Amino acid sequence: MTDQPATVRPDRRAELAAGLARVRTRIADACAAAGRDRAEVTMIAVTKTYPAGDVVALAGLGVTDVGENRDQEAAPKAAEVAAAGVTARWHFIGQLQRNKARSVVRYADVVHSVDSVRLARALDAAAATGRDRVLETLVQVSIDGDPARGGALPDSADPDRGLERVAEALAGAAGLRLSGLMAVAPLGWEPERAFARLAEVAQRFRERHPEATVLSAGMSGDLEQAIAYGATHVRVGSALLGMRPTLR
Numbered sequence: 001m002t003d004q005p006a007t008v009r010p011d012r013r014a015e016l017a018a019g020l021a022r023v024r025t026r027i028a029d030a031c032a033a034a035g036r037d038r039a040e041v042t043m044i045a046v047t048k049t050y051p052a053g054d055v056v057a058l059a060g061l062g063v064t065d066v067g068e069n070r071d072q073e074a075a076p077k078a079a080e081v082a083a084a085g086v087t088a089r090w091h092f093i094g095q096l097q098r099n100k101a102r103s104v105v106r107y108a109d110v111v112h113s114v115d116s117v118r119l120a121r122a123l124d125a126a127a128a129t130g131r132d133r134v135l136e137t138l139v140q141v142s143i144d145g146d147p148a149r150g151g152a153l154p155d156s157a158d159p160d161r162g163l164e165r166v167a168e169a170l171a172g173a174a175g176l177r178l179s180g181l182m183a184v185a186p187l188g189w190e191p192e193r194a195f196a197r198l199a200e201v202a203q204r205f206r207e208r209h210p211e212a213t214v215l216s217a218g219m220s221g222d223l224e225q226a227i228a229y230g231a232t233h234v235r236v237g238s239a240l241l242g243m244r245p246t247l248r
């Protein structure tokens, strides 16, 4: 933590405003092309690797939702933003280890990356003591079904990683709400093919969980395709804030 207030220079603010205008136009155009109402799609600004001052500046430009993928970075950043008197809705979008659940439930409003029953239980236990309101959760879905990577497995009876098992664990947890699904297009897949498959999984999922209406999909490179296939939340980092110095 620094003693510097979380602020940015005017040129950075102008850069963020320009990035935001471009991304908002892309989202509006994608909604129009898909015949969807613009109000159906929420943009989450993915601020990983960028400082709290950028979050404060984005909030000043009307951004309400912020995404982070590492607890070590997100926890102090959320504290700094709160200390600046700014309220943001924090989305935890990265792979989450169970031993980080206690920290994440203190600042996150939504956790997008629940992909095992064991993680669902750890989050519920942490939420019971670490917060006073329900934590929204999404099941992260594996689009290619590769168990070696992140994501719950559709059409699998695996007791820990099966999509329906994870969903039931979240839906039955007192401190958690099952709000929907999240996915990342697998490397090497055409976004169209990835999000078409995701849309099928999401449709079947909603037949069983009609209240779970969130579909978090699409990033800087593929938000148009995700919106065409029903995304309600797009997670946008580099197109908004600039290229990150390191790949994450």
Ligand SMILES: *Cc1c(COP(=O)(O)O)cnc(C)c1O
Pocket: 046, 048, 069, 093, 094, 184, 218, 219, 220, 221, 235, 236, 237, 238, 239, 248
């Ligand atoms: C970093 C990240 C994003 C944003 O990626 P960009 O390509 O910079 O828009 C979205 N979702 C997840 C899970 C991420 O880790």
